[in-house]
Each structure stands twice: as structure tokens, then as C-alpha cells.
Amino acid sequence: MKGKSEGRTSGRGAWIGRVVPAFLAPVLALAALWAGFALIKEGWISGGFAAAFAAVWGVVGAALLYFVANWSVERLGPKVRAKALPFVFVGPALLVMAWYLAAPTVRTLALSFFDASSRGFAGLDNYAYVFTDRTMRIAFLNNLAWLVFGTGFSVLSGLAIAIMADRSRFERVAKSLVFLPMAISFVGAGVIWRFVYAYRPEGDAQVGLLNALVTAAGGAPVNWIVERPWNTLFLIVIFVWLQTGFAMVVLSAAIKGVPGELLEAARIDGASELRVVRSVLIPSILPSIVTVATTTLLLTLKVFDIVYAMTNGLYGTEVLASQQYKQMFKFLHYGRGSAIAIIILVAVTPMIWYNLRQFNKREAFS
Amino acid sequence: MxxxxxxxxxxxxxxxxxxxxxxxxxxxxxxxxxxxxxxxxxxxxxxxxxxxxxGLLVTSFRDPDMVSRSGWWSAARDPKGLSLDNYRTVLAGQDWSYVDASGETVRLRGENMLGAFGNSLAVTIPSVLIPILVAAFAAYGFAWLKFPGRKMLFVGIVALLAVPLQIALIPILRDYQKAGLNGSFLGVWLAHTGFGLPLATYLFYNYISTLPRSILESAFIDGASHYTCFTRLILPLAMPALASFAIFQFLWVWNDLLVALVFLSGAGRTMEVLTQRLLALAGSRGQDWHLLTAGAFVSMLLPLAVFFGLQKHFVRGLLAGSVKG
The missing domain is CATH 1.20.5 (Single alpha-helices involved in coiled-coils or other helix-helix interfaces)
Structure with missing residues (x-):
């Protein structure tokens, strides 16, 4: 560290005075933060106050770490500073992402070749199980249904509503109402729809909306959630109810971007409104439709909350993510759980590849 | 035709x-x-x-007796049956009894949603603010600082955008068990930070890298360091992007079930967030519609307020690509 080019030649004393605190400060800051964590963890503070204290401690702590790291680097002379400063800025983000996403892909892959407790090597046993087990087969089929119908219905209804709203007299209200479920959790939506699907034996007063309609029309009440294989479809309806808003908003913005003259020209040529939509509007917003569809598709691949909250995978409604959770926590089989996670990852790799290609195409990164 | x-x-x-x-x-x-x-x-x-x-909203105000005897659409026939009692029960979790159809007195122990509400806040606020802070620093670094491997690292972040969080559950759970982070707020914050960072960094980079370079250069001439430049200039300028992401991350974390189930369950029921508590309510007494509906509405209160208050930013975020992989 001879490279310090500062004018003062006050010698070793000043250098130590500068560098020692530079290394001491981060250590002290980390120790203080860890002490705060221990305080909460050991239950020294409890109740609502603990939650508030923890929240403040967490946010202030993170900000403090950056401040201290920068302060330390600033004390290290310009040459070292220029080298080290970028890592003060990007370092923490890279570390966290490496720990939580990059490393786990490799670690999970490794774990998927080991047995339940990850001690003995199991070869391809877990994959053999995943592809031959009966429940897993149901999970694959169901996930396929989620992928096709969940994505298809969400995008189609989103598109239809966006087009209708664009030509209606109450566009803003309509869009708000359809968009609203996006703010609701999958668990909350589960409660809402449990109530719609509620079933009482024939003869009792039906409190569920759907069965009330069915009995009013003279039919017998149906236990929607138990009726295989349709029950998966009824769960998908909940997903569609939640996700249509997303499709609608993005597609609606795309529709607004289509030049009005284009549509007008088709109308003057005598095309019917349906024809205008089909041959002019939809082709011009196709890129947005593809984006919405792939995003929704990713969601359906990972769907967990709705199944877990509505049926817990009973009555043949299992999907991949709920199976993974069960393998982890119910059967304590980390090997199989990891194998299922790898399968979900493989299923999304086309999307990863697509993202990278789009990024390279843009060449925004100089 | x-x-x-x-x-x-x-x-x-x-x-x-x-x-x-x-x-x-x-x-x-x-x-x-x-x-x-x-x-x-x-x-x-x-x-x-x-x-x-x-239907949910109406039921949450109805008398429990009525809820099981008629559909919510007939509530208007008996407006006297509407009250805030269900909310009182669900929030305070007090003992509570009623006479059922066969004339027996039934006592129920209500679930306390208030504690879960506090936990949800304690989980959500840092899980929104920490990734924003970390990602904003990183985005500035990628946009304005030169260092070896800069492009490679950013391509890595783009690749992580679509990686499902399922991949991380087992390895991270094991790390947490070793480090004593399982069932702690810190563990959940870090998990949400990790899972939200690729998107946040990517969005913020897109925004910050389009800010005119001249702003920075004039600041440097005035002797400002990168740190001051970032905190005084870039952060305020990037507010629209930060706000859009904040709304998303807020809804995502507040409504999350999986991460809470995996990383918070270790602490027993004291640290349950709203989604977990609601699920427990649905599981243990799935037929108590009056409590379930009131509980569900309590859990939806804040997201709906955010949604209605900030709809414009929310939509803007959606259009900027704020959808997590």
C-alpha cells in the first residue's frame, strides 16, 4: 500500500490512524447489528414493540452498513478507493443474489442426487420416483392444466375485457373492478372462493353463490372442490380471477398505443368491428400478448398458495410446487423435494434464455 | 360476412x-x-x-347464525343482523359464545388477527425497504462505475430474473437452521431481499442509466464523491422507479404465503403473518364463515388501500415490467 499519493508525509502514525479505523469500523458496525439481532432473537424485547424495533433496526442497519463501508473506503487513499468503491456499491447485492439464487441452483441440483437426509448418494432414484409415482403423475397433469387453462383463460379474458373497456362508456370503473383482485393474496382469494363454492347437502339452504344458482335453476348442489377432475379447473378459475387484471392492464396500454388511423382505415374499408379487432388490432399488439402470456405461464408453473389453501392437494388437485412443499415438510425428503425444484427450474429455462436474448438484442449495456 | x-x-x-x-x-x-x-x-x-x-364483505358483517342459514344476498332482508361483532372477535380473539340451532351454548376462542397484523408489518416494511436500498446502490454501481466483469455480472442478474424461488428453499432452510436464522425476522427479510433483488436491480438500472450523465459530471466538479452523488442526487431522481417497485414488493411480500411458511414456521405461532393466520382459521374452523370472512377482509385492508391510493404508480410499474420470476 505505497500508492497513497497524498501530499502529507506524516509517516506511519498517520497511515495507521487512517487505515486501522477503516477496518475497525465495519467490524464494529457488524457487531452492533448482530447484537441487536440477538436481543430480539433471545426474546429480550417482545410483543408489538419487538416487531417495531426489529423493523427499524433492519432498515437502519442496512443503511448503516453502506455508510460505514463507504466511509472506510474513503479513508484508504485514492488508488485503493477507485478499485474498492464499485464493490461497496454492487458487492452486497451480488453477495445476496449469489447466496439466495445463484448458489442454490447448484446446491439443489446436488441435493437432488442424494437421499432423504442428504447423507447417502441416491443416483437418479429421486428422479425415478418423481417420474413414476402416481401422485406425481397427477401433479404433472394438473400443472399442465394450470399452464394451459390458467394462462389461456387469463390472457383471453384480459384481452376481451381490455378491448371491450376501450370501447365502453365506463372504461375506468370497469378496469378498476377487474384489476382489484390483483391486490388480494392467493390465501384471501381462497377464502373468497371457498365461499362461492360452498356446498350444503341437498335440501339445506345453499349459502354458496354457485350452488344457490344451480339449485335455483332446479339442479342438485355440487361439491365443486371434491369433484374430480373438474375441481382443478375450479381452482384455476380463482387464478384467472386474480390474474386477468394483469393481462388486461398491460394489453389495454398496448391497445392505446395502436394508432387510431390504422383502425379507422380498416373501418372505412368496410371491415366489421369484429374484423377490425381480429385482423388489425390483435396483430399489432401481439408482442404484448406474448409478454403477458409468458409472464402468466411462469406464475402457473409455480402455483402453490391456491392449492395449499383450498385443498392442501387433496382430491387429486396436487401440483408440482405443493408436492415439493410436502416432500420438504411432511415427508422430510430433501432429495425428492430438490428433484421437483429442479424440474420447475428446467421448465422455466426457456424464459431465462429468452430474457438473456432480449437483453443482448437491446445492447443497452455499454 | x-x-x-x-x-x-x-x-x-x-x-x-x-x-x-x-x-x-x-x-x-x-x-x-x-x-x-x-x-x-x-x-x-x-x-x-x-x-x-x-359476498365476502357482506358476510363479514352478518350475524354468525344468519350466515349458516341463508346466503349473503338475503342480508338486505334483515339489516339488524349486521354488526361489527365479527371484526371485534377476530381482532381481539376474545372468548365468545352463542346459542346454536339446537339450543346449546357454544363457546369459541377467536383467532387474534391483531398480532398477525403487526407481524405482517414487521416482515413487510424491511422486506420492501432493504431490497430497494441494496438494489439502488447496485444499479448505480452498474450504471456509473467501472470495474472488471461488470457486463458479465449484469448478464448473470438478467439470467436470475426468471429463476423460481422454489430452487432456493431447501438450501437456504439448511443454512438458516445452522445459523439460527430460522424463524427470525432477519431471515425472512433477507430471503425476500434475495428473491426481489434481480428484478429491483434490473428495473433501477434501466432507470438510472438513462439519467443524463451531465448531472453527475457537474456534481463531481463540485467535489462530490460517488456516495454523496448517489444519496443526494440519484436517489431522489430515481424515486418514480423506486416507488413502482415498492408497491409491487409490498403486495408481493404482504400476500406471500410460501416464504413465510418455510422460514417463519420455525418460531411457532407467535410470529405468524396474516396469510398464515388466515389459513389456520380456514383449516381449524373452516365452517365459521363469519370469522373467516372478517379475517380475510382484515388481511386485505392494507393492500386494497395501497391499491386504490397508488393505482397509477402500480400500473406504471406493471408496464415497466415489474413482474417477478
Missing amino acids: SRVDERSPLPGADFEEAAAVSRLRRVSVRKVTGRLVLNAVLALVCAAWTLPTV
């Missing part, structure tokens, strides 16, 4: 003109009915979309 023949009128003749007028009238009549049908269909769709939520 092509109407191509209608659009080539021959010039001249009165007959032709009369035909054109009647055709115009026909077209406009069709147009008006079409418009009517469209509005009616859309109104119907909106009603169907809203009814489930309305």
Missing part, C-alpha cells in the same frame, strides 16, 4: 342516393345496438368479477 359490395356506390342517380341513406341508417342502428350489447356484456363481466368480493 363481407360487406365489400356496400362500399362501391355508383355516382349519380337518386335511387343510388336513397339507397346510400338507408344503408347509412341501417349501419348506425347496428352500431348503436352493438354498442349497447358491448356495454351490457362488460357490465355483466364486471358484476361477476366483483360479486365474490362483495
